[in-house]
Amino acid sequence: KNQVEQSPQSLIILEGKNCTLQCNYTVSPFSNLRWYKQDTGRGPVSLTIMTFSENTKSNGRYTATLDADTKQSSLHITASQLSDSASYICVVRELSNFGNEKLTFGTGTRLTIIP
Amino acid sequence: EAQVTQNPRYLITVTGKKLTVTCSQNMNHEYMSWYRQDPGLGLRQIYYSMNVEVTDKGDVPEGYKVSRKEKRNFPLILESPSPNQTSLYFCASTFRQGAYEQYFGPGTRLTVT
Numbered sequence: 001k002n003q004v005e006q007s008p009q010s011l012i013i014l015e016g017k018n019c020t021l022q023c024n025y026t027v028s029p030f031s032n033l034r035w036y037k038q039d040t041g042r043g044p045v046s047l048t049i050m051t052f053s054e055n056t057k058s059n060g061r062y063t064a065t066l067d068a069d070t071k072q073s074s075l076h077i078t079a080s081q082l083s084d085s086a087s088y089i090c091v092v093r094e095l096s097n098f099g100n101e102k103l104t105f106g107t108g109t110r111l112t113i114i115p
Numbered sequence: 116e117a118q119v120t121q122n123p124r125y126l127i128t129v130t131g132k133k134l135t136v137t138c139s140q141n142m143n144h145e146y147m148s149w150y151r152q153d154p155g156l157g158l159r160q161i162y163y164s165m166n167v168e169v170t171d172k173g174d175v176p177e178g179y180k181v182s183r184k185e186k187r188n189f190p191l192i193l194e195s196p197s198p199n200q201t202s203l204y205f206c207a208s209t210f211r212q213g214a215y216e217q218y219f220g221p222g223t224r225l226t227v228t
Contacts, residue, residue: 046216
């Protein structure tokens with residue numbers, strides 16, 4: 001069964017500090033991995049999409065890494081801001097030439113930034 | 116502005132009373148999905164549509180129906196809602212399958228008593 005596991009479940013850090021969120025997956029065959037940011041009560045918003053050949057991808061203060069061999073990904077947030085407080089969801093797409101866009105969602109890491 | 120809209124945003128209803136949650140996108144996307152999100156669980160796909168008149172079941176389709184008569188609209192229908200369908204629902208769209216960004220609606224919080 002395809003699974004996506006994220007750690008930690010929750011994290012509290014001081015404003016201005018850096019943090020790294022982890023994602024391990026068993027989805028196979030692999031197509032791409034996505035990180036989303038979800039504010040409380042809102043829809044998820046895409047941060048990055050990484051394909052098999054991409055090891056690192058940045059989006060402003062967010063940097064995602066992917067190791068397809070070990071099936072691990074991380075999301076690093078630099079110089080955190082209060083607005084970074086949200087849930088961060090890792091999503092892995094299974095490779096398919098047709099049919100459903102088969103996505104497996106992690107349960108998310110709840111990040112809280114305190115002043 | 117590119118967006119996915121859902122209505123209503125909040126809904127409280129009683130068991131057995133049919134309801135429809137609307138979803139619309141203005142990006143001419145082919146692929147649309149419905150998800151539900153429950154505490155402690157990742158988003159789970161209910162139904163999806165690859166294009167007009169092409170729909171199929173996701174992981175948790177029981178108790179739900181959908182239709183795709185126009186490219187921009189993908190309504191979710193609960194014929195006879197039950198309390199276990201109390202959840203946060205999201206509609207999403209993407210250009211087509213692959214490494215394309217998926218856009219989510221703002222969510223509909225449904226409570227069935």
